[in-house]
Amino acid sequence: MQTSRVYKMICMFLVIAVVVAAIVGCGKSSQTSQPSEQENQQENIQTENTQKDELVLAVRSEPDDGFDPTTGWGRYGSPLFQSTLLTFDDELNVVNDLAVNYLISEDGLTWTVEIRDDVVFSDGVPLTAQDVVYTFETAKSSGSVVDLNVLESIEAVSDYTIEFTLERTHSAFIDILITLGIVPKHAHGSGYGEHPVGSGPFTFVQWDKGQQLIIERNPKYYGKQPNFRKITFLYLDENTALAAAKAGQVDLAAVPAAFGLQIVNNMRVEALQSVDNRGILFPFVPAGQTSADGLPVGNDVTADLAIRQAINVGINRAALVEGVLEGFGTPAYTVADGLPWWNSDTVIEDADFEAAKAILRDGGWEETAADGILRKGDIKAEFRLVYPISDNTRQSLALAVADLIRPLGINIIPEGKSWDDIGRIKHSDAVLFGWGAHTPLEMYHLHSSEMAGSGWFNSGFYSNPQVDEYMAKALAAGTVEEANQYWQKAQWDGSTGISAKGDAPWAWLVNLDHVYFVHEQLDIGNQRVQPHGHGWPVTANIVDWQWK
Numbered sequence: 001m002q003t004s005r006v007y008k009m010i011c012m013f014l015v016i017a018v019v020v021a022a023i024v025g026c027g028k029s030s031q032t033s034q035p036s037e038q039e040n041q042q043e044n045i046q047t048e049n050t051q052k053d054e055l056v057l058a059v060r061s062e063p064d065d066g067f068d069p070t071t072g073w074g075r076y077g078s079p080l081f082q083s084t085l086l087t088f089d090d091e092l093n094v095v096n097d098l099a100v101n102y103l104i105s106e107d108g109l110t111w112t113v114e115i116r117d118d119v120v121f122s123d124g125v126p127l128t129a130q131d132v133v134y135t136f137e138t139a140k141s142s143g144s145v146v147d148l149n150v151l152e153s154i155e156a157v158s159d160y161t162i163e164f165t166l167e168r169t170h171s172a173f174i175d176i177l178i179t180l181g182i183v184p185k186h187a188h189g190s191g192y193g194e195h196p197v198g199s200g201p202f203t204f205v206q207w208d209k210g211q212q213l214i215i216e217r218n219p220k221y222y223g224k225q226p227n228f229r230k231i232t233f234l235y236l237d238e239n240t241a242l243a244a245a246k247a248g249q250v251d252l253a254a255v256p257a258a259f260g261l262q263i264v265n266n267m268r269v270e271a272l273q274s275v276d277n278r279g280i281l282f283p284f285v286p287a288g289q290t291s292a293d294g295l296p297v298g299n300d301v302t303a304d305l306a307i308r309q310a311i312n313v314g315i316n317r318a319a320l321v322e323g324v325l326e327g328f329g330t331p332a333y334t335v336a337d338g339l340p341w342w343n344s345d346t347v348i349e350d351a352d353f354e355a356a357k358a359i360l361r362d363g364g365w366e367e368t369a370a371d372g373i374l375r376k377g378d379i380k381a382e383f384r385l386v387y388p389i390s391d392n393t394r395q396s397l398a399l400a401v402a403d404l405i406r407p408l409g410i411n412i413i414p415e416g417k418s419w420d421d422i423g424r425i426k427h428s429d430a431v432l433f434g435w436g437a438h439t440p441l442e443m444y445h446l447h448s449s450e451m452a453g454s455g456w457f458n459s460g461f462y463s464n465p466q467v468d469e470y471m472a473k474a475l476a477a478g479t480v481e482e483a484n485q486y487w488q489k490a491q492w493d494g495s496t497g498i499s500a501k502g503d504a505p506w507a508w509l510v511n512l513d514h515v516y517f518v519h520e521q522l523d524i525g526n527q528r529v530q531p532h533g534h535g536w537p538v539t540a541n542i543v544d545w546q547w548k
Helices: 002-026 028-032 037-050 129-141 173-179 238-246 305-314 317-323 353-362 392-408 419-425 441-447 465-476 480-491 537-544
Strands: 054-059 086-088 094-096 099-104 110-115 151-158 161-166 202-208 212-217 230-235 252-255 267-272 277-281 329-331 382-388 411-417 430-435 506-512 514-519
Touching (some): 094 099, 110 129, 110 173, 129 161, 238 252, 305 392, 317 392, 353 392, 382 392, 392 411, 392 430, 392 506, 411 419, 441 465, 441 480, 514 537
Parallel strands (some): 054 230, 054 252, 382 411
Antiparallel strands (some): 202 212, 212 230, 277 430
16 A cells, blocks of 8 residues: 555655756746746655655553653653753763853762753753752752762852852762753643653653653754654554554654564664563562561562572573564673673573573472472572563563473462552562663662662662672772673672572563664664653754654
8 A cells, every 4th residue: 555655655756847947947937937837746746755744653652650750751762852061972972062061070079060041941041050959959959860969069159150069979970960851940740740840952842641742943042953843642552553553653662672662654663673682580688578668578588598599590591682572682691781880790691501500409499399390499490570561572571481481390470550550469479570771870770779669760679798798899880891890790709699600589571672664764863771760761962863
């Protein structure tokens, strides 16, 4: 059908071209006359093909808390409506956004940032240092995923200069300057997340929760103007997004890797490298405890090191990539595979059943019943693995892991749940999570004792004093190179660490490729390595997108 449509358009264009040529050839005196209907049609066709200024994008999810950076919006990609002090370029180099320069004191405790003096919010009000102060103070007090505990104070020392004072040196503080969008003090408050005002490349138009978001180009933006005037984001589930792509209703559709081999007329597949991983979080402590908010904590089976290590060694990660992801991904061994702070010594030889059986045997697990499930005293090697029921990829991974591990005598019971339900059992059941960011803070949040039970971070209550010490030294390091050495030791120092060779509080499974169907005429530029958040990170360079 699409081929026929294109064919008709080509024929129409040729007919129009002949007619126009005839008209032009019959009399050049027509230069001052009104364009003919045929000429208008030709112009419209050319405009559609070369100057399209609206896009429709199918993304997978919308932010639960709206588009408010002080509660976490934008940390996995561009905040679209807001701008940040610093930002990444496509090579992940740190470059200025609002900032014109920044200085760090010799003791590392004072960061002074000078910002542009020509920036206004989309409502026309100038952006000043007071807005930056308000944003950081609000984010710190929000209790959200924006971690500003290290920030002691922030002060506007002039209209366009801000001074941050830290409680201690913090090598990853720059990541907050890169990801936290600046909100307007005069227009922020309750409901801001549903009607954001900012100084970014786009302005908010309309948000129909669960359905769509409409944004338009911000004519007051100080940076490069986007090539597209209007963009509509549709929140479609995986199957509906694919159907919309096949029907020609969207210009880009985020789809799970399992759909990547399908053929969609007039669209190409873009498989973007990511650090967006999927892994199993194991409750690290025995059952019987409760969290500060009264939720059950711990699991007697997954608290056993032999269980966690045996699963890590027994999993065939390459088979998961091929069988579940259709090849669109890579095996995962940590939360930071391939990033500058990653320790490559964490890679293990997996799919090794004999080694896994030896680990279980040495750990005291025996087959004492006819059901084939191992036991250690009164404890049966059986536990539930929960995953979000709406996520087909996680469901497939959970089912595949259960099948792969069952012959070891460990009975994993996959079970789909809503995120609300998972939130109530995340400390006592194994959970199939997804993480991955452009900052080592992600590793800290998932493994630090200080973060145990904090929101979705370290929900298994993992704790290792040596790991905590390494990560504290990494945060206090004077240089990125020094910090990375400690981040790597926290993963594995030869005797302990968070990787499968050490405490194995996670069984990391795969790093996803982010798979999109993209209209053949849409150029999405040089995409950077994608963090977690399938659907939104692709928009980080959206001002560079163009219609070819």
